[in-house]
Structure formats: C-alpha cells, structure tokens
Amino acid sequence: MKILITGSSGQLGSELRELFGESSGHELYFMDSKQLPLEQTMIIQDILGMYQPELIIHAAAYTAVDKAESEPQRADQVNHLASEEIAQYCRLHGAKLLAISTDYVFDGLSAEPLSEDAPVGPISVYGKTKLLGEAAIQKWAPEYLIIRTSWVYSTYGNNFVKTMIRLMTERDRISVVADQIGSPTYARDLATAIIHIIETGNWKNGIFNFSNEGEISWYDFAVAIRDLKGLDCTINAIPTADYPTAAARPKYSLLDKTKIKDSFGVEVPYWKDSLVAMLGRM
Template sequence: MQDNQQSTDTASRTPGRAPRILITGSNGQVGSELKALFGKEEAFETFFLDRKQLPLEQTLIIQDILGMYEPDIIIHAAAYTAVDKAESEPELADAVNHLATEEIAQYCRLHGAKLLAISTDYVFDGHSSEPLKEDAPTAPLNCYGLTKWKGEQAIQKWAPESIIIRTSWVYSAYGNNFVKTMVRLLHEREELSVVHDQIGSPTHARDLAQAIIAIIKTDKWHPGIYHYSNEGQLSWYDFAVKIQELIGTTCRVTPIPTSQYPTPAKRPAYSLLDKSKIKRTFNVRVPFWLDSLTEMIALEH
C-alpha cells in the first residue's frame, strides 16, 4: 500500500463527547499495558475486550459486537500468537489473525472509525542483512506470519486509512513470553542452550503501548505501515545472557545454532526492524532494549 501522506483528523465523533476507543486483546501483553496506561488518561472513553467478550474466531458476530460500543478508534492488539501451534491449527490461526481482522477493517470502513492494528516481523523471510524498512518485500516463513500478513492485506483493502504497526519479540510482565520463561528456567536449571543465529530486537510491550497512546493523542492521523521495536541489535542468546546477568543466577547459558533447536514453525534468521519512519512521523520515543529490560526485571524482582 502506498502511504497516504494526507493527514486526517484522529477521530470523527459527536461534538462534546470524548473519543471512544475500543481495544481488543485486553488480556494480552500489549492490551494489558494499554489498560494500565489508559487508566491514567482522562481524555478518552475506553473499552477493553478480551477473547470472551470478542471471540475473534466467531467472525460472523464481530461487527455486531463492535457496533454495541460505537468506537471512534479501534486498537486491534488481539491475535493468535502461538507460533508453533499455528502449524497444526492453520484454520484457527487464519480465522483470528486474518478473517477477524478483515471484519474489523470492514466495520471501520462502514462506520468511519479509525483502526490501529498490531502486526509482526514474521511477515518477512529473514534473509535481509540490514534493518527492515516498511516497504521491504514480505515472504512469511510460517503459518502465523502468513495469517498476520493476510490480516495486513485485508486492512489495506478495506480500511486503507489505517495505521499498522509491526513489532517483534514482545515481552512484558503479563502473559507468557521469552523473558518470563528465561527467568524461570535460569532459576531451575544449571545449564541452558539458546539460539544465537536469529537476530532482531525485543520490544517491551509497555514501550509499544506508550508509542500507541502517543500516536492516538496526536492532532493528526498519518495512515500507513510502521515498524516499532526497542533500539539495538541482538540474538536470543544475547538476550538470555543479559537476563541471566540481571537476575544473578549461576545457570550457564550456551549458544547453539537454530539447526540444533528444531521447531514446528520456521523463524526468520534476521528481522531487525528499522524504526526511523515512526520516530520521524510521530516523534515517538524508542528506548534501548537493555534499558527497558533492566526496568522490567527490576520491577518484577
């Protein structure tokens, strides 16, 4: 999709009424952080829907449910994120990540709502050798990445005025993620092997949530695809080593190639995202990965 450089008002709504924002995936990592941060914002009326309130796999009822809230803006943070399990549940993954997203995009088009949706670095094949810009060729390696890419395509077709933010390696104090798994295993084991040849950058979900709110609070809405992860470049092994240093266990962390850690879903070997566009367009702050990790570990311990 060609980025629409013409800005539009953030939300069209009844005069005098606060912008009404609906957030999907309220119990997920980004959704949970948004819930915590929006609790400090008084300028918006917010609705947080979990998988029970908005069952994305039941695509036929999605638009009716959204209509009950009449949102001005939808932040679509919900997704099927079990990357390996998606290989054996392709229809469910497609329903949640693609078909449900299409329904949400269609609702926004029909009712004049704005859409900000979260996507993934897994839309890329991992063959790049330099940070990936938004217009880099997409070629998903696994079912999860394919369903998220199809979701992007549906948004671009039905709601081209939307904002799509691709992110990577998300972690937080909420839900299941690499950092929390590593903390547990580093306390339980004497030795741990971690892949060293997959390169990218992690994203603290709170940083991404803060960026999303900053975008929502701007006076103008700039449609298009954007990339957001924390600054810096590292491997999963580097990530694990730093977690081990921060929590102070004696577990020995050993680097291994991807070939020694086979998984049902292939992972991109390189998916470092170029953040220059989102910083330039919205003037958002992008913290360095180690600063955010250190902050999260300190709060948890």
C-alpha cells in the same frame, strides 16, 4: 474519543489498560477473547456495533506460532478474517483502525534492518496469516495504521523473559539460539508509543515498525536477563538447526524504526534499558 481495544488480557492490551488509566479523557472499552471471540467472525461487526468505537486498537492475535502449523484454519480466522471484519466495520462506520502486526511477515534473509517497504515473504502459518490480515486492513479500512513489532515481552502474560528466569532458576545449564537476530520489544514501550500517536492527533495511514533499539540474538537476550537477575546458570549458544520447532523463524528480522520516529516523534528506548525497567517492575 471512544476507543475499543482488542486483546485486552494480552501483554500489550494489559499495558495499554494500565497506561491509559482512569483519567485519559477517553471512553475506553477493553475486550478480551470472551467478550470478542475473534474466531467467530460472523458476530464481530455486531459486537463492535454495540460500542460504536471511533478508534479500534486491534492488539489481539493468534500468537501460538508453532501450534498455528497444525491449526492453520483457526490462525487464519483470528489473524486474517477477523481483521478483515474489523476493517470492514471501520469502513462502514468511519472508525480508525490501529492494528499490531509482526516481524514474521519477513523471510529472514535480509542482512540489514528492515524498512516498512522491504519485501515480505513469511515462512510460517502465523506469518502468512498476519500478512493476510495486513492486506485486508489496507483494503477495507479507510484510516489504518499498522505497527509491525517483534519479540514482545512484558510483566504481563507469558514471554521469553519470564521463561528464561524460570529455566535459569531451575537448571544449571540451558541452551539458547544464537543465530536469530533482531530486537526485543517491551510491550510497555509499544503501548506508550501508541498512546503518544493517538494523543498527538497526527494520524497517518500506513505501516510502521516498532521495536526497541539495538541488535541482538536470543542468546544475547538470555545472557542479559541472567546477568541482570544475578542468576547462576551456564548458557550455551546453539544454532537454530539444533533447536527444531514446528514453525520456521526468520533468521534476521531487525526492524528499522526511522519512519515511526520521523512521522510521530516517537521515542524508542534501547533494548537493555527497557529490560532493566521491566525487571524492576516484576
């Protein structure tokens, strides 16, 4: 199968490149922001037409959550309008689309794990543009699969795990928010799940959740990173109010993974096991 992956230099794209490997049996095209500039929406379909993919894994996004508040137009171009162009290409050429979305489409006011049918209500520009992207994909792509994920980290790129290790190496004391609840996602686990879905050939249209199992706060995550790395740093638990950011974050965005497990037989590792695996690969 001809498969084109957007966001090839990002965390998920990099994991997909490594896991697909040379012997996947597929014709793979990995596209970064230079090869496929998503903000230039007018040329997206022309570029895709050069490769004629049968499946597009749309992993690219504008993910600078705080910066999006001051760059709403650019965030909308990349997260919404580019997704619409890709979905329209899929309609015109009969291609399938597997796209990555986010827990930021929720308002964070829930008190129980969020299913795919839970009410949405994004509270940031990033979340709003990703939700518009989801709607465009559902409108135009005849065969679409949207995976919402959360708190992504990897050995590739910049992420919370790497930032915590750096800060805890440089400082004796740090503060981490303790009242935002969810579950991290090791990008390698998400990439493994995506490849599993593709290889089973059991395509199902719809939205699916994927993050690692378990329920933690960012503070809990930081403590686990410190302890597993054997670092000597005091971590203070603070409320969100003590760590103001340009963009609001959902306070509770734990995703219910029942649907993806039942639909595709996807295995979802426990968050700490995945953190151990990631740190072992660094």
